[in-house]
Amino acid sequence: MGKKILVIGGVAAGATAAAKARRTDETAEITILEKNGYVSFANCGIPYYIGNVIKSRNSLLLQNAKSLKKRYNIDVYTNTEAIRIDPDKKIVFAKNNRDENLTFNYDKLILCNGAKTIIPQIEGISEIDYFTVRSIEDMDKIKDFIEDHKPESACVIGAGYIGIETSEALMHCGLKVTVVEALPHILPTFSPEVSLKIYEKMSSCGITLKTETKIVKAYKQDNKIILLSEKGESFTTDLLIIATGVKPDVELAKTAGLEIGLAGGVMVNSRMETSVADIYAAGDLVEKKDIITGNYILAPLAGPANREGRVAGCNAAGGNLEYKGTLRTAIVSFENACCAQTGLSHKEAIKYGFDASFTYTEDPNHVEYYPDPKYIFIKLIFDRKTGKILGAEASGENGVERRIDVISTAIFAGLTVYDLGEIDFCYSPPYGAAKDPVNISGLVATNFINGSSLITPQQFLEIYSSELQILDVRTRIEFKSYRVKNARNIYVNDLRESIAELDKNRPVYIYCAVGYRGYVATKLLRSYGFDAYNISGGIEAIKRTAKIKSMEVIDAGNS
Ligand code: NAD
Numbered sequence: 001m002g003k004k005i006l007v008i009g010g011v012a013a014g015a016t017a018a019a020k021a022r023r024t025d026e027t028a029e030i031t032i033l034e035k036n037g038y039v040s041f042a043n044c045g046i047p048y049y050i051g052n053v054i055k056s057r058n059s060l061l062l063q064n065a066k067s068l069k070k071r072y073n074i075d076v077y078t079n080t081e082a083i084r085i086d087p088d089k090k091i092v093f094a095k096n097n098r099d100e101n102l103t104f105n106y107d108k109l110i111l112c113n114g115a116k117t118i119i120p121q122i123e124g125i126s127e128i129d130y131f132t133v134r135s136i137e138d139m140d141k142i143k144d145f146i147e148d149h150k151p152e153s154a155c156v157i158g159a160g161y162i163g164i165e166t167s168e169a170l171m172h173c174g175l176k177v178t179v180v181e182a183l184p185h186i187l188p189t190f191s192p193e194v195s196l197k198i199y200e201k202m203s204s205c206g207i208t209l210k211t212e213t214k215i216v217k218a219y220k221q222d223n224k225i226i227l228l229s230e231k232g233e234s235f236t237t238d239l240l241i242i243a244t245g246v247k248p249d250v251e252l253a254k255t256a257g258l259e260i261g262l263a264g265g266v267m268v269n270s271r272m273e274t275s276v277a278d279i280y281a282a283g284d285l286v287e288k289k290d291i292i293t294g295n296y297i298l299a300p301l302a303g304p305a306n307r308e309g310r311v312a313g314c315n316a317a318g319g320n321l322e323y324k325g326t327l328r329t330a331i332v333s334f335e336n337a338c339c340a341q342t343g344l345s346h347k348e349a350i351k352y353g354f355d356a357s358f359t360y361t362e363d364p365n366h367v368e369y370y371p372d373p374k375y376i377f378i379k380l381i382f383d384r385k386t387g388k389i390l391g392a393e394a395s396g397e398n399g400v401e402r403r404i405d406v407i408s409t410a411i412f413a414g415l416t417v418y419d420l421g422e423i424d425f426c427y428s429p430p431y432g433a434a435k436d437p438v439n440i441s442g443l444v445a446t447n448f449i450n451g452s453s454l455i456t457p458q459q460f461l462e463i464y465s466s467e468l469q470i471l472d473v474r475t476r477i478e479f480k481s482y483r484v485k486n487a488r489n490i491y492v493n494d495l496r497e498s499i500a501e502l503d504k505n506r507p508v509y510i511y512c513a514v515g516y517r518g519y520v521a522t523k524l525l526r527s528y529g530f531d532a533y534n535i536s537g538g539i540e541a542i543k544r545t546a547k548i549k550s551m552e553v554i555d556a557g558n559s
Helices: 014-026 041-051 065-072 135-151 161-172 192-204 251-255 300-315 344-351 398-412 437-449 457-463 476-482 492-501 516-527 536-549
Strands: 004-008 030-033 076-078 080-086 091-096 101-105 107-112 115-117 153-157 176-180 208-210 215-221 225-228 234-237 239-242 246-248 278-280 330-334 338-345 356-364 375-383 389-396 469-472 481-482 487-489 508-511 532-535 554-556
Touching: 004 014, 004 101, 004 300, 014 030, 014 065, 014 107, 014 300, 030 080, 041 135, 041 161, 065 076, 065 153, 080 251, 107 300, 115 338, 135 239, 153 161, 153 225, 153 234, 161 176, 161 192, 161 239, 161 330, 176 234, 192 330, 192 338, 192 375, 192 389, 192 536, 225 239, 300 356, 330 398, 338 398, 344 356, 344 375, 344 389, 356 437, 356 532, 356 536, 375 398, 375 437, 375 536, 389 398, 398 437, 437 516, 457 532, 457 536, 469 481, 476 481, 476 487, 481 487, 492 516, 508 516, 508 536, 516 532, 532 536, 536 554
Parallel strands: 004 030, 004 107, 030 076, 107 278, 153 176, 153 239, 176 208, 469 487, 469 508, 508 532
Antiparallel strands: 080 091, 091 101, 115 246, 215 225, 225 234, 330 338, 338 389, 356 375, 375 389, 481 554
């Protein structure tokens, strides 16, 4: 008889671990315990099924107990919750939905029981029927509620990944949606100037967005739910979703005495072994190594969960794989607006002691002369001393995912910003440009490191006043449509002839649309002895930054 491999949890990490264990050892006895009614379902697809983008419920159920038995000879116990582990006797105690107590022996145990939704401290919340978005059961309840009660309004607490995706789904169902977020900006893992793309799209689609709004009280009145914020604002809704984050579900792990890390997840080594012999763990339950810093962090994402499950399953079955860690590469969208990120944010990079800087660039996903180009805004974060790429964030419509994936691969390979300018991209007019947006972000960062006199829009806005010498080097038509207040306009091509118009005794702050013409102008003025600075990302980045700071520095109109 082969070794007994018991897997707790049958979704991303668990189902992958069990399947990999089977591919590693045909003789093992492999069993999955899953507390819900479904295994191997695509929980990332839930919002898209609620919003009727994915039509078939069945398509979310990737495998079931029968198909896992047939293909992989895995025994699946659904509706069976593991309650306690005795690591000395190697027994797991469980209870099923018929209230029967069951015991399972193991030689190797793999914990993949994931994370649980954080329900915030809201007075009265336990008396309210609210929904979370995690399981097929949650999804069915939301669908049924919409069908049976025909709600007109919905409120989503939390503007993170699930909050954004679910608000889109509810909007597709015809509901009037309000999203409330405790922090000052939506999608807090992103910089606000990047997540602005989704914020503006949501607003233009009629979603009411309330940031800096913490819900503290909830009650029912005439079949409606009333929510009260800390500031005293009230919201009335027919349907309430709570999407305020998740945390590792470590109660079961604690019964086996597994070491829990500082971030609150189960600690594992690169073989996904926990601190207790013959117990492995993977997925949202565990802390993962950040590839850049080497620190252990939480990253409840499907990609890492799958890779970790594979490593745990292989090793539990006698193989030898290692998990290198994560860059937390992720993407989220609302309608056609999307934001993606990889690696460290600028704030994190500073916190971890890097000499961190960033540049903004904004370039089309394909050449401008081919119809319908879409601009991609890239914030590239790097170490000024070494050129090491530390992270990137991007927003736009088409092609954002490809650029972030390339930068993620570059970070994984240990490349620098100098290398980014050199990467060969496939190109033809419908697909890209001879100089890809990633090449350009690498070149701009390289120039910055080499002393290109680039300043960030944040630095510019900090010193902004009507006394500054600000130069707009776009065309007259561009300047007339909108410009930075108090800027003067000399088109870059006319700068040599008009140089005498500028005051050489004062610094000149230069911008164009997204940075390139400003760079050319800055080089030119510097060669004539001016103290000139190019503003990173041009007026488009200034506009974003000013919006976030609520600064009125843009003049619009035809004057
Ligand atoms: P999240 O951490 O992404 O967002 C939770 C949000 O709720 C945060 O913005 C937080 O500030 C806010 N919040 C917390 N308490 C609040 C309160 N009392 N009032 C108002 N706002 C409050 O979490 P999530 O959206 O629940 O998603 C869970 C996890 O699932 C995420 O960590 C994410 O990594 C993962 N996920 C990823 C994707 C994707 O990659 N596309 C999609 C869905 C989920």
